[in-house]
Amino acid sequence: MPEIARLIGGSDCFELDFLERAAAPESAMKLGIRLHLAGLSLSDTVSILDRSGIERRRTTVHNWVQKAGLQPLNGASPDHVAVDETVIQLDDERFWLYTAVDPATNRLLHVKLAPTRNQAITEMFLAELRDKHLVDDAVSLVDSPLWMQAALHRRGFDYRYETHGNRNGIERIFRELKRRTN
Structure with missing residues (x-):
C-alpha cells in the first residue's frame, strides 16, 4: 500500500x-x-x-x-525469510550469490553477488537486508553452514535451521538461476 x-x-x-x-x-x-x-x-x-x-x-x-529517483519502495514485512548462498560459475570464475526470499510469495527480497565467501560479506548482506525490509520480527530459515547461522546470531536475527518445507522456494529459485547461467 x-x-x-x-x-x-x-x-x-x-x-x-x-x-x-x-x-x-x-x-x-x-x-x-x-x-x-x-x-x-x-x-x-x-x-x-x-x-x-x-x-x-x-x-x-x-x-x-x-x-x-523514484525506484519502487522496499519495505516488505514477511513472517519468514529464507536466506541462503550458493556458488555460480561464470566462465572460469566462481561467484557467491547471497539471496533472501519471502517463502510465502517466492519474492526476492535481497540479492548480493560477491567474488568470495566470508563472514564479513555475509554480515554485510544481512545488514543490507535489514535496511531494505522490515525483517526484525521475521524468522530466518537457513540450511547453510555455521558461518551463516553465526552471522544471523551476531546481527540479532531470529533463525531456524530447516532443510525442507518453506525453504523449498529458495532452492527452486537457485536451481533455475543456475540452469540459466550455465
Whole structure:
C-alpha cells in the first residue's frame, strides 16, 4: 500500500528536472514512471506507451525511473525469510550469490553477488537486508553452514535451521538461476 500512496495526486507530484533533452513528451514520461511504480513490469509499461503512440524501449523507461529517483519502495514485512548462498560459475570464475526470499510469495527480497565467501560479506548482506525490509520480527530459515547461522546470531536475527518445507522456494529459485547461467 505505501507504493500506491506515492502515486496519489496529480502528475505534478514529481518533477522531470533531471532531463537534459526531452525525446518524449513529458506527459508520456510521467505516465511511464507512474505505471512502473504502480507495479507494472517494464515490458507492460512499454506496451501501454506503444498503444498511446509512443515507442520506447524498456531501458528507456527504466532510466526515467532511475533518474527521477523514484525506484519502487522496499519495505516488505514477511513472517519468514529464507536466506541462503550458493556458488555460480561464470566462465572460469566462481561467484557467491547471497539471496533472501519471502517463502510465502517466492519474492526476492535481497540479492548480493560477491567474488568470495566470508563472514564479513555475509554480515554485510544481512545488514543490507535489514535496511531494505522490515525483517526484525521475521524468522530466518537457513540450511547453510555455521558461518551463516553465526552471522544471523551476531546481527540479532531470529533463525531456524530447516532443510525442507518453506525453504523449498529458495532452492527452486537457485536451481533455475543456475540452469540459466550455465
